[in-house]
Amino acid sequence: MSENSGRTVVVTGGSRGIGLAIAARFAAQGWTVVACAPLCLEGLDDLIATHPSVTFVPLDLTDVASVKACAQSIVKDHARIDALINVAGIALGGLFSMTRIEDMKRVFDVNYFNQIVLTQYLAKKMVRAKAGSIVNIASTAGLRADAGTLAYGGSKAALIHATGVMATELGPFGIRVNAIAPSVVQTPMAAEMDDTSKAALDARSALPGTVEASNVADLVEFLVSDASAKMTGQVIRLDRGLH
Numbered sequence: 001m002s003e004n005s006g007r008t009v010v011v012t013g014g015s016r017g018i019g020l021a022i023a024a025r026f027a028a029q030g031w032t033v034v035a036c037a038p039l040c041l042e043g044l045d046d047l048i049a050t051h052p053s054v055t056f057v058p059l060d061l062t063d064v065a066s067v068k069a070c071a072q073s074i075v076k077d078h079a080r081i082d083a084l085i086n087v088a089g090i091a092l093g094g095l096f097s098m099t100r101i102e103d104m105k106r107v108f109d110v111n112y113f114n115q116i117v118l119t120q121y122l123a124k125k126m127v128r129a130k131a132g133s134i135v136n137i138a139s140t141a142g143l144r145a146d147a148g149t150l151a152y153g154g155s156k157a158a159l160i161h162a163t164g165v166m167a168t169e170l171g172p173f174g175i176r177v178n179a180i181a182p183s184v185v186q187t188p189m190a191a192e193m194d195d196t197s198k199a200a201l202d203a204r205s206a207l208p209g210t211v212e213a214s215n216v217a218d219l220v221e222f223l224v225s226d227a228s229a230k231m232t233g234q235v236i237r238l239d240r241g242l243h
Contacts, residue, residue: 004030008078009224010122012059012115013088015041017187018137021213022085022220027051029221034074037088061088061110064117071121081125083224086115086159087137092151104151111155116162123166127173133224134170136163136179137216140239143181156181160235167233176232178223183239185211206241 009026013019014035020043023035027047035044036059048054057073060066074081089111092103119134126132141149142156160179167177184201202208219238222228 006032006080007082008032008034008080009083009085010034010036010074010081011085011087012036012061012118013137015039015044015056017087018185018213018216019085019087020044020047021217022087023047023054025214025217025221026083027054031082032078034078036070036074059088059118061114061118062106064114067114067117068121071118074122075125080129081122081132083133083135084119084122084126085135085137085220085224086119088115089137089155093148094151095148096150099150104154107151108155108158111152112158112162115159119166123170123175126175127170130174132170132175134166134175134177135220135223136160136177138163138179138181138235140181140183140237140242143235143237163235164233171232176223176228178228178231178233179235180216180219180223181235181237181239182211182216183237183242185213185216187213201242204243205239206243209240211238211240 009031011019011023011033014023015037023033024047027033031053033054034057035054036057038058038060040056044056048056057070058066059070090107092107136159138160139156141153142160163177163179170177215238219236
């Protein structure tokens with residue numbers, strides 16, 4: 001029996017990209033994995049078929065009622081929640097002068113507000129257990145002031161700030177909260193990026209190559225493990241040395 005048997009991790013955005021890579025990593029290590037997403041896509045279906053410890057719970061981060069229903073289902077069905085990985089997100093590019101507030105609000109609902117709501121619900125169970133680890137997947141866009149990142153970068157900057165606040169407030173209950181700020185990761189979302197922007201990113205990166213979803217999963221694994229037991233409130237850049 002795996003040493004992680006009985007431990008439960010909740011992964012938002014778990015049906016594809018970074019979230020699916022993280023869900024697969026924890027499933028392979030014997031965790032009970034709750035993958036949350038609007039739809040159970042083919043990759044997650046395959047993971048569930050090979051790992052009975054993985055379950056799917058619908059989560060629409062544009063709808064606060066869906067967020068509450070998801071959280072209530074998880075709390076009811078699982079005696080403990082050892083880790084929460086907030087991965088889900090949507091992208092929106094556009095210059096400041098051209099960004100519609102309606103679009104910006106939608107990005108913040110998904111990338112920030114409703115992830116906070118979900119975390120509030122699930123953290124209560126961690127507080128009662130006096131243990132847990134939360135990892136927020138932010139972005140270098142939340143640390144920089146590049147043109148065209150008003151909505152997406154602003155939402156990730158808010159998530160980075162929330163990481164520090166949660167770390168301060170939840171630390172006395174034995175709960176650690178950290179964030180990872182990747183640059184562009186090779187996922188379906190990254191495929192929407194134009195070639196000129198990709199070339200500019202490469203030119204500003206110290207290391208060659210690309211950041212893969214598995215690289216993010218590596219870092220999440222470390223941040224949830226006992227190897228990082230004294231780390232909280234940190235924002236770790238995973239960006240090939242972007243300057």
